[in-house]
Amino acid sequence: MKVLFTQNKVNESPKGWIFMHIETDEICTVIHTSSVFDPYPELYVWLGKIRDSHLPAKMVINEEGRGVELIAESTETDLLCFRIEPWMSYEDQTRLKIFIERSNLVSAFTNSIIEFIDLYYQRSRWSSSDNLSNINWHNLLTPENTAYDRWEQRLALYGGGEDRNAQEAQQHRQKYLTVTQKILRQFIADLSTSLLLAVYGRPIDAYKLSSFYENLITDLAVNEIDLHWYQERQSKIHQEIGELDFSGHRHPAHIYHERQARLETLQVGQIVDGKVHKIRPDGVFVDIGGCFALLLNSAISHDPIDDPKQVFRRHAWVRAIITWMDIEKGRVLLSTADLEPQPGDMLIDPLAVYKRAEETARNRSE
Numbered sequence: 001m002k003v004l005f006t007q008n009k010v011n012e013s014p015k016g017w018i019f020m021h022i023e024t025d026e027i028c029t030v031i032h033t034s035s036v037f038d039p040y041p042e043l044y045v046w047l048g049k050i051r052d053s054h055l056p057a058k059m060v061i062n063e064e065g066r067g068v069e070l071i072a073e074s075t076e077t078d079l080l081c082f083r084i085e086p087w088m089s090y091e092d093q094t095r096l097k098i099f100i101e102r103s104n105l106v107s108a109f110t111n112s113i114i115e116f117i118d119l120y121y122q123r124s125r126w127s128s129s130d131n132l133s134n135i136n137w138h139n140l141l142t143p144e145n146t147a148y149d150r151w152e153q154r155l156a157l158y159g160g161g162e163d164r165n166a167q168e169a170q171q172h173r174q175k176y177l178t179v180t181q182k183i184l185r186q187f188i189a190d191l192s193t194s195l196l197l198a199v200y201g202r203p204i205d206a207y208k209l210s211s212f213y214e215n216l217i218t219d220l221a222v223n224e225i226d227l228h229w230y231q232e233r234q235s236k237i238h239q240e241i242g243e244l245d246f247s248g249h250r251h252p253a254h255i256y257h258e259r260q261a262r263l264e265t266l267q268v269g270q271i272v273d274g275k276v277h278k279i280r281p282d283g284v285f286v287d288i289g290g291c292f293a294l295l296l297n298s299a300i301s302h303d304p305i306d307d308p309k310q311v312f313r314r315h316a317w318v319r320a321i322i323t324w325m326d327i328e329k330g331r332v333l334l335s336t337a338d339l340e341p342q343p344g345d346m347l348i349d350p351l352a353v354y355k356r357a358e359e360t361a362r363n364r365s366e
Helices: 040-051 102-119 137-141 148-158 166-176 179-199 203-211 216-221 227-241 252-263 350-355 357-365
Strands: 002-006 017-023 028-034 057-062 067-074 079-087 096-101 271-280 283-287 292-296 317-326 331-335
Touching: 002 102, 028 057, 040 057, 040 067, 040 102, 040 137, 040 148, 057 079, 079 102, 096 102, 102 137, 148 166, 148 179, 179 203, 179 216, 179 227, 203 227, 271 292, 271 357, 283 317, 292 317, 317 350, 317 357, 350 357
Parallel strands: 292 331
Antiparallel strands: 002 017, 017 028, 057 067, 067 079, 079 096, 271 283, 271 317, 283 292, 317 331
């Protein structure tokens, strides 16, 4: 089995994608990895579990509009079974199935990633958050026997599974993270927040949030961590800082650069995944990663809808199709109605609509 990672060239669109080519003697399949749903921290954990024989090992890669699940399972022989199955897609056929030695599977992925980073990787065409080259992939090539719980802790710290099921991800963190690790995860999140506060013209609030953790190293050194106190104090500081919605506080140049980079990855007729950012009486603003798109009430369902809260809640996952774009003005219109197999399905079971989104779109285009 061979694995190859590629990107579009400088003069090619779109940005924000890395293509994972997996080839066997019988078949070749390509997985489109999106910077909006960056899979690489979780891929590191998945490969680590395989290396250390913690099987079955499973992970989902969201390809924006559909996805795949990577599955590695034990067999009755020394070989493991590696499969690529469709996830939330109209497809029902296994995309790849092969029996392979555990070490060969890990080295095929890992060596290819390392070679890609060293020779071909263009960060500016991927993401401003460089999770790919900031991971120590070489560590996977060393023989270790890391405990299962350690890998689950790493997955929880990475936030694995958050885009698919926020409730299960929260339960996963509660189960596997120690008190210290929960505080460190809060610290990582607040560090990012304080940087955003500083960039977007709120330096006093940035210092207030970052200085809260000045004693953290001391508490860690003497093993005097009080999770309850940290959570209460953090909550109080967040209340003092106020709303952390940066969409109205960003530097105009930064907004434009981020929005244009994302728009270059989009086109009319494309199915995209996102999260509900704001619910208004006339529709829903959806964060599709780097820019916001509008889903009007009339485009939610073919059946009449009076209030979008009948279907959506804030931060809920949305899968929709782009119906109109103005790249210069940064405007995008979405539709979920155009993905309904039958009128009114969005009011009954949105997840069923999302699962059949690609199939429905394809049938209507024919």
